[in-house]
Amino acid sequence: MPPATTTTVRRPRGEGQWALGYREPLNKNEENKKNDDGLNVRDRIIQIYSKAGFDSIDPADLRGRFRWYGLYTQRKPGIDGGRTGSLPDEELDDRYFMMRVRIDGGQLDGPQLRTVADIATRYARGTADITDRQNIQYHWIRIEDVPAIWEALEAVGLHTTEACGDTPRVMIGCPLAGIAADEVIDATPQLREVHDRYIGSPEFSNLPRKFKSAFSGCTAHCTVHEINDVAFVGVVNEDGEVGYQVFVGGGLSTNPMFARSLGVFVRPEQAHEVWKGVVSVFRDYGYRRLRHRARLKFLVSDWGVERFRQVLQDEYLGYALPDGPEPAAPLPRRDHVGIHPQNDGKYYVGFAPRVGRVNGELLGVVADLAERYGSGRVRTTAEQKMVILDVPAEHTEALADELARHDLQVRPSTFRRQTMACTGIEFCKLAIVETKQRAMDMVDELEKRLPDFEQPVTINVNGCPNACARIQVADIGLKGQLVVDENGDQVEGFQIHLGGALGRTFGKKVRGLKTTSAGLTDYVERVVRAYDAQRAEGETFAEWV
Numbered sequence: 001m002p003p004a005t006t007t008t009v010r011r012p013r014g015e016g017q018w019a020l021g022y023r024e025p026l027n028k029n030e031e032n033k034k035n036d037d038g039l040n041v042r043d044r045i046i047q048i049y050s051k052a053g054f055d056s057i058d059p060a061d062l063r064g065r066f067r068w069y070g071l072y073t074q075r076k077p078g079i080d081g082g083r084t085g086s087l088p089d090e091e092l093d094d095r096y097f098m099m100r101v102r103i104d105g106g107q108l109d110g111p112q113l114r115t116v117a118d119i120a121t122r123y124a125r126g127t128a129d130i131t132d133r134q135n136i137q138y139h140w141i142r143i144e145d146v147p148a149i150w151e152a153l154e155a156v157g158l159h160t161t162e163a164c165g166d167t168p169r170v171m172i173g174c175p176l177a178g179i180a181a182d183e184v185i186d187a188t189p190q191l192r193e194v195h196d197r198y199i200g201s202p203e204f205s206n207l208p209r210k211f212k213s214a215f216s217g218c219t220a221h222c223t224v225h226e227i228n229d230v231a232f233v234g235v236v237n238e239d240g241e242v243g244y245q246v247f248v249g250g251g252l253s254t255n256p257m258f259a260r261s262l263g264v265f266v267r268p269e270q271a272h273e274v275w276k277g278v279v280s281v282f283r284d285y286g287y288r289r290l291r292h293r294a295r296l297k298f299l300v301s302d303w304g305v306e307r308f309r310q311v312l313q314d315e316y317l318g319y320a321l322p323d324g325p326e327p328a329a330p331l332p333r334r335d336h337v338g339i340h341p342q343n344d345g346k347y348y349v350g351f352a353p354r355v356g357r358v359n360g361e362l363l364g365v366v367a368d369l370a371e372r373y374g375s376g377r378v379r380t381t382a383e384q385k386m387v388i389l390d391v392p393a394e395h396t397e398a399l400a401d402e403l404a405r406h407d408l409q410v411r412p413s414t415f416r417r418q419t420m421a422c423t424g425i426e427f428c429k430l431a432i433v434e435t436k437q438r439a440m441d442m443v444d445e446l447e448k449r450l451p452d453f454e455q456p457v458t459i460n461v462n463g464c465p466n467a468c469a470r471i472q473v474a475d476i477g478l479k480g481q482l483v484v485d486e487n488g489d490q491v492e493g494f495q496i497h498l499g500g501a502l503g504r505t506f507g508k509k510v511r512g513l514k515t516t517s518a519g520l521t522d523y524v525e526r527v528v529r530a531y532d533a534q535r536a537e538g539e540t541f542a543e544w545v
């Protein structure tokens with residue numbers, strides 16, 4: 001008999017997708033989620049931890065499930081960036097928390113803003129930062145105070161549920177939704193419907209990783225749909241019907257990718273079920289083996305949008321979506337800063353704190369001014385800015401003057417307007433360098449050195465290789481790391497990425513191009529001066545680089 005021949009068939013390694021039968025956890029995070037739903041930690045916080053104190057907290061809750069309610073331990077003060085990553089969590093953890101309040105759509109009325117301000121003053125040592133996803137972020141929160149904070153927030157319709165964790169996080173919306181003179185559609189009803197139906201639902205509280213959504217009909221594309229997991233962008237189809245194009249699979253951090261259009265047309269009343277379909281595809285087919293490959297973008301990249309759309313339609317919607325048009329190109333500035341007309345004869349007034357840093361007292365001032373000059377309605381933006389709505393034309397300049405008295409600029413320099421910074425080493429356990437104060441000092445200094453520079457050059461400052469301040473899509477992206485200074489000493493500094501542009505190209509890491517933190521302002525000044533001197537008419541920074 002001839003010897004039997006054997007062929008080894010190499011089976012592709014499973015990525016932990018539930019829909020393919022991989023229900024056993026493949027890593028610690030998946031195991032924690034399987035052991036207990038993150039949403040269940042709320043009761044333990046109220047009943048046990050807030051009464052028995054920090055030391056009573058189960059580590060699996062402290063470093064895992066607390067995120068389902070927007071709570072992270074903050075970094076213990078005094079640990080330098082060189083030790084980040086080398087220390088166990090217990091040594092990096094402070095006994096205080098960062099708390100993120102989700103402001104879906106960035107929409108706040110007067111009582112809500114006052115509550116947010118009061119909480120900052122009473123419970124957070126005055127801290128309050130506006131994040132680049134329209135959230136408000138506090139620091140110095142004690143576990144004992146969390147139930148009272150939730151009670152205060154919930155009394156005005158706000159909450160922290162799924163503000164972090166492997167969940168559908170805050171949904172970005174245009175700050176001008178419903179009042180912009182040129183908007184394609186007011187996406188607020190769709191955003192609210194998705195929020196009310198699905199946020200806090202156990203159906204979507206165990207996703208492979210975080211899931212970021214955006215809903216907008218804004219012509220400026222201020223919701224940065226290109227870098228969300230799913231984004232609904234207002235369009236008008238060939239029959240003149242208003243609805244949405246849908247983008248999927250955007251995200252920065254490891255392997256940045258821009259979201260891709262599904263090429264569909266979604267009527268407003270369908271939006272909630274299409275959102276549910278997309279997040280269900282992610283829950284069921286998303287990769288759960290490796291955390292750094294668990295975002296939706298990796299699935300979209302592997303499948304392609306045609307297959308993604310097919311699975312969405314066949315397995316989740318049960319019907320085919322019609323083809324739809326692509327949205328128009330975005331405006332050069334997406335931040336809604338300045339004084340501009342609304343669609344009802346009133347005006348909105350957008351202003352710029354420095355790198356999103358405000359505080360309880362200042363938010364109280366904004367609430368006062370919004371009530372005195374407008375209707376009390378205020379918006380946060382995805383560029384760490386704020387907008388007061390409903391101001392009569394004759395009061396806009398008086399409001400701008402009052403804001404300026406509190407260093408909130410309605411006509412900011414390009415540096416203040418275009419610079420964002422993440423939390424950094426002040427509070428973030430992953431940080432290697434200081435960011436907020438460094439960026440604020442840089443803005444102040446550049447305003448003095450280059451008072452006439454007006455080109456919209458974006459400068460984004462990150463405290464580590466993650467992407468919380470979106471460095472990959474900035475003209476000048478600064479990634480915090482340790483660098484060697486001229487004396488051969490390791491000091492705080494930044495790797496420089498140049499020429500990023502949202503939706504078009506990611507900034508290029510220029511080999512060997514780094515600056516110390518101390519040399520940051522000089523470096524930015526040099527590159528900005530060179531661009532200004534050499535650029536052709538209309539040439540953007542990304543094109544010039």
Ligand code: SF4
Pocket residue numbers: 422423424425428429430431432462463464465466467468469
């Ligand atoms: Fe922290 Fe890094 Fe995010 Fe900055 S980019 S907030 S340092 S994780």
